Amino acid sequence: MAINVKVMDRPVEQVSYVRATLSGLAHTFKHLVDPHKVTTQYPEETEALSKRWRGTHRMLTTEDGKAKCVACGLCPTVCPANCIKLVPGEDEHGNRFPLVFEIDEFRCIFCGYCQEVCPEEAIHVGRHYENAEYSRDGFVYDLERLTAQTHPVCEMWDPADPAGE
Amino acid sequence: MGDMLMTPITDNPTAFAIASAIKVVAFFGVYLVTVALLTLAERKVSAWIQDRHGPNRAGPGGLLQPAADGLKNFMKEELSPGAGNTILFTLAPAIAFCTAMVSWAVIPFAAPLPTPWGVMSVSIAQLPVGFIFTLAISSLGVFGITLAGWSSNNKYSLLGGLRSSAQLISYEIAMGLSIIPVLLLAGNVTMDAIVKQQAMGGWNVLNLSVAFLTFLISAFAETNRLPFDLPEAESELVAGYHTEYSSMKFSMFFIAEFANMLTASGMMATLFLGGWDIPFTSWDNTGDPSVLKTLLTLVSFGLKAGFFLFLYMWIRWTLPRFRYDQLMSLGWRFLLPLSLGYIVLIASVLLVLQALGIQQGVLQTGVLFLINAAVLVAVFVIFDRGRLLSPTTSKMSAAEMLRLRTQDRLGSPLSAAVRPEPEMGD
Numbered sequence: 001m002a003i004n005v006k007v008m009d010r011p012v013e014q015v016s017y018v019r020a021t022l023s024g025l026a027h028t029f030k031h032l033v034d035p036h037k038v039t040t041q042y043p044e045e046t047e048a049l050s051k052r053w054r055g056t057h058r059m060l061t062t063e064d065g066k067a068k069c070v071a072c073g074l075c076p077t078v079c080p081a082n083c084i085k086l087v088p089g090e091d092e093h094g095n096r097f098p099l100v101f102e103i104d105e106f107r108c109i110f111c112g113y114c115q116e117v118c119p120e121e122a123i124h125v126g127r128h129y130e131n132a133e134y135s136r137d138g139f140v141y142d143l144e145r146l147t148a149q150t151h152p153v154c155e156m157w158d159p160a161d162p163a164g165e
Numbered sequence: 166m167g168d169m170l171m172t173p174i175t176d177n178p179t180a181f182a183i184a185s186a187i188k189v190v191a192f193f194g195v196y197l198v199t200v201a202l203l204t205l206a207e208r209k210v211s212a213w214i215q216d217r218h219g220p221n222r223a224g225p226g227g228l229l230q231p232a233a234d235g236l237k238n239f240m241k242e243e244l245s246p247g248a249g250n251t252i253l254f255t256l257a258p259a260i261a262f263c264t265a266m267v268s269w270a271v272i273p274f275a276a277p278l279p280t281p282w283g284v285m286s287v288s289i290a291q292l293p294v295g296f297i298f299t300l301a302i303s304s305l306g307v308f309g310i311t312l313a314g315w316s317s318n319n320k321y322s323l324l325g326g327l328r329s330s331a332q333l334i335s336y337e338i339a340m341g342l343s344i345i346p347v348l349l350l351a352g353n354v355t356m357d358a359i360v361k362q363q364a365m366g367g368w369n370v371l372n373l374s375v376a377f378l379t380f381l382i383s384a385f386a387e388t389n390r391l392p393f394d395l396p397e398a399e400s401e402l403v404a405g406y407h408t409e410y411s412s413m414k415f416s417m418f419f420i421a422e423f424a425n426m427l428t429a430s431g432m433m434a435t436l437f438l439g440g441w442d443i444p445f446t447s448w449d450n451t452g453d454p455s456v457l458k459t460l461l462t463l464v465s466f467g468l469k470a471g472f473f474l475f476l477y478m479w480i481r482w483t484l485p486r487f488r489y490d491q492l493m494s495l496g497w498r499f500l501l502p503l504s505l506g507y508i509v510l511i512a513s514v515l516l517v518l519q520a521l522g523i524q525q526g527v528l529q530t531g532v533l534f535l536i537n538a539a540v541l542v543a544v545f546v547i548f549d550r551g552r553l554l555s556p557t558t559s560k561m562s563a564a565e566m567l568r569l570r571t572q573d574r575l576g577s578p579l580s581a582a583v584r585p586e587p588e589m590g591d
Contacts, residue, residue, distance in 0.1 A: 018549045021484060028214045028483040035216050 051155045054110045054125040057103050058153055059146035067147050068122035071098045075114035075123055083107035084114060101143040105131065112154060124153035174283035184285050192289055196269065200423045201231035203474065207423075210478040241412040246318050249409065253316035258410065258417035261309025265424035268302040271295055272431045273356050274470075275441050275463035277454045284454050287441075287463070288356065295355040296348070299432060300341055303387060306425065307333040310389075310396060310406050313418070317409035325405030329389065329396035332492060336386035336393075339500035343379035346511040347436050360440035364447070367530035368439040373511065374537040375544070377437045379504045384429040386496070389422060391481040398486060430473035434466060441466040503544070510536070 040047055049055075059067050071088035083106075089099035112125045128151035133139055174181050205220065205227060212219030220227035245254055273288035292298050307330050314326015347369055348354055351362040363369055370377045386393040397405030407418045434440060441462035448458075487495070514536060523529055 016549050018545050024483045025479065028479065031216055032210070032213050032479075035213055037216055037218060039218050041218070 049127045049129075051127070052157060053127045053129075054112045054154050055128040055151075056105055056126055056131045056149070057108075057114075057141065057146055058124050058126045058128075058149040058151065059101070059143065060122055060124060060153070061147050065147075067098065067101070067143060068120045069098050069101060069143075070120055070122075071096045071101075072119060074117045074119065078113045078117045080111060080113065081107045081109045098143060101146065103141050103146065105139040105141060106136065115154065116156065126151045126153050128152075172283050174280065174285045177282050180280075180282035184280070184282070185289075188285075188287075188289055192269075193266070196266070196424070196427070197420075199427060200420055201235070203423045203427065204234065204419070205230050206474070207478050207481075210475070211482045214479075214482045235416070238413050238416040243412040243414065244409070246409045249318040250316040253312045254409075255414075257309050257313035257316060258414045258421070259309075260312065261306060261421040262417045262424075264302050264306040264309065265421040265428065268299050268306075268425075269428045269431060271298050271356050272428070272435050273360060273440060274431065274466045275460075276458045278456065278459045279454045286357070287459060291355070291357065293355060295353075295357075295359070296344060296436070297354055299428075300337070300344075303425070303428075304333070304337050306421070309418075309421065313410065314396075314406040317406075319409050321402045321404075322406050322408045325396045325398075325402045325408070328398075328402075328489070329406060332386055332389075332393065332395060332496075335493060335496035336383045336500070339379055339496060339504050340383035340387060342501070342504035342508060343376045343383060344436065345504075345508050346373045346376045349508075349512055349515060356435055356440070359436060360442060363439040364442040366526065368442075368444075369437040372530055372533045372537070373437070374534075375503070375507050375540050376511075377433075378541075379500055379507070380436065381433065382495075382500060384433060385477070385480070386492075388425040388429050388477075390426065390477055392484040392487050393492060394486060395489060395492060426474065426477050427470070430470040430477065431466075433473050434469035438469045438472075440469075507540070510540070 059069060062068055071086060073086060073088065076082075076084040076086045083104040085100060085102040085104075086098055087100035088096055090096050110125060115124045118124075123146075126149060128149075131139075174184055208230070209219040209227070211217075220230040223229040223233045245251055270289040271292050273286060273291075275287040278285045278287055310329040310333075311326045314322045314324070314329070317323070347359060350366070350369065350372060351359045353359070353362075359369075363372075366372065385391075389396050395405075396402075397407065399405070402408070407415055410418060443462060443465045511533075514533065518529055518532065523532070
């Protein structure tokens with residue numbers, strides 16, 4: 001041998017380039033005429049999201065269109081990524097409400113703790129992922145934006161029904 | 166259209182000149198569009214073989230993808246290496262492109278067309294040297310690739326160019342030799358004579374199956390297609406000879422590759438699949454030429470060439486690339502002796518048949534077919550077992566195998582026991 005290439009020792013009757021080539025061609029042709037396409041044609045088709053999908057946030061509102069949030073401060077406390085900015089305010093009846101409520105979706109790790117901890121079921125993570133923006137500033141969602149979101153929200157995990165059925 | 170002359174158009178110099186100019190322009194347009202569609206076809210076939218969809222965003226079913234690609238390449242920045250040879254660097258894609266375009270010129274792709282000024286042959290040029298012209302031009306094509314590799318001043322490009330020249334020269338020989346039996350059978354080198362002979366005496370794929378196979382393999386190597394795409398082996402050489410090329414210059418190489426593929430397919434269709442001949446009927450090659458005959462034979466030729474184009478893509482997306490020594494071994498140690506021996510065999514058989522008074526016809530085809538079948542069985546059943554390609558050259562001796570298996574990578578013998586840890590501070 002001109003160059004010392006390590007060659008596996010196989011029985012001569014098993015070694016055939018032509019047979020291997022023909023079987024390979026048959027295999028590819030089979031896929032050509034009978035394709036098993038698995039591609040999702042994304043913008044036209046989308047795959048169903050899990051009920052517990054945690055995506056961009058949504059703030060639920062009361063019947064009169066105001067945010068349910070009472071500015072208790074639990075969600076910025078529990079948030080591991082420190083992405084929620086809350087400045088509480090109080091009206092003349094002593095009802096607390098958020099003066100500023102901002103979520104930086106870039107910092108957010110979508111753990112869903114804010115939804116779990118919220119006593120008023122106000123802040124939710126949503127079943128939504130198409131959230132591209134043209135600037136980084138666009139990813140800081142203020143209260144107006146959070147209440148305006150309409151996508152479905154994540155369902156909490158139920159210990160009695162762990163598979164979510 | 167009763168006033169159509171049945172004399173050759175070459176009798177009328179003015180009409181011949183005008184007809185030739187029209188043919189060249191029309192052909193160039195059709196050829197380039199076909200090449201553009203081939204790039205799409207390649208991507209589509211690859212996608213279907215791999216259970217994907219392929220490009221389907223630009224236009225209906227992705228039909229405008231080649232236009233989008235072309236536009237993109239036109240608008241890209243053109244870079245040329247600072248330390249390279251700029252003149253050769255610019256010239257190389259032009260050579261590759263031009264030779265790829267020109268080599269089609271002698272292939273007749275339909276039955277002669279009757280015109281009011283005489284019967285016009287449907288090939289760009291009816292050269293008397295026929296096939297030899299194609300061989301000459303296609304061996305010029307190697308200059309484009311080699312110069313591209315050299316002028317880039319890049320080691321990967323240079324290696325790609327070198328590989329390409331070695332490969333093309335090796336397989337050029339097998340290709341040239343495999344065509345000699347065809348010429349022996351036709352008794353002429355013009356393409357028209359070869360097509361005519363096949364229409365009368367059966368297609369060469371039956372008459373000369375071994376030559377067909379040798380030509381097919383060489384044609385794959387000549388066009389740098391997988392499994393012979395070592396000049397642009399991206400896992401070893403970045404992109405091979407066109408590593409430094411960008412924008413439309415890169416596109417030229419790409420077009421040249423597909424144009425070569427198209428030419429090789431047309432060549433195989435003409436030499437071995439009867440050219441524009443419609444099988445099982447002699448209607449198309451007897452009697453006066455007519456427009457209908459020209460159109461139908463054009464379709465027939467298109468189907469045959471299309472089959473080979475599909476074969477090119479099918480094989481590309483099935484087979485892995487050869488190792489370099491396998492490539493050389495296949496070319497020099499298998500194809501060359503095979504095609505040389507085959508020339509001798511066919512020449513003797515033809516001589517014997519001639520001495521027995523057997524002329525072109527069923528009997529001759531039958532005899533040749535039986536001989537070919539015997540050679541094919543010998544090659545693929547007996548020689549293929551462990552000898553053709555797989556362990557390339559020779560089998561390793563059992564002792565050598567044992568030695569390799571019982572050594573670790575540094576060359577020291579492995580013992581069955583656990584090796585001692587290397588001591589620190591040695």
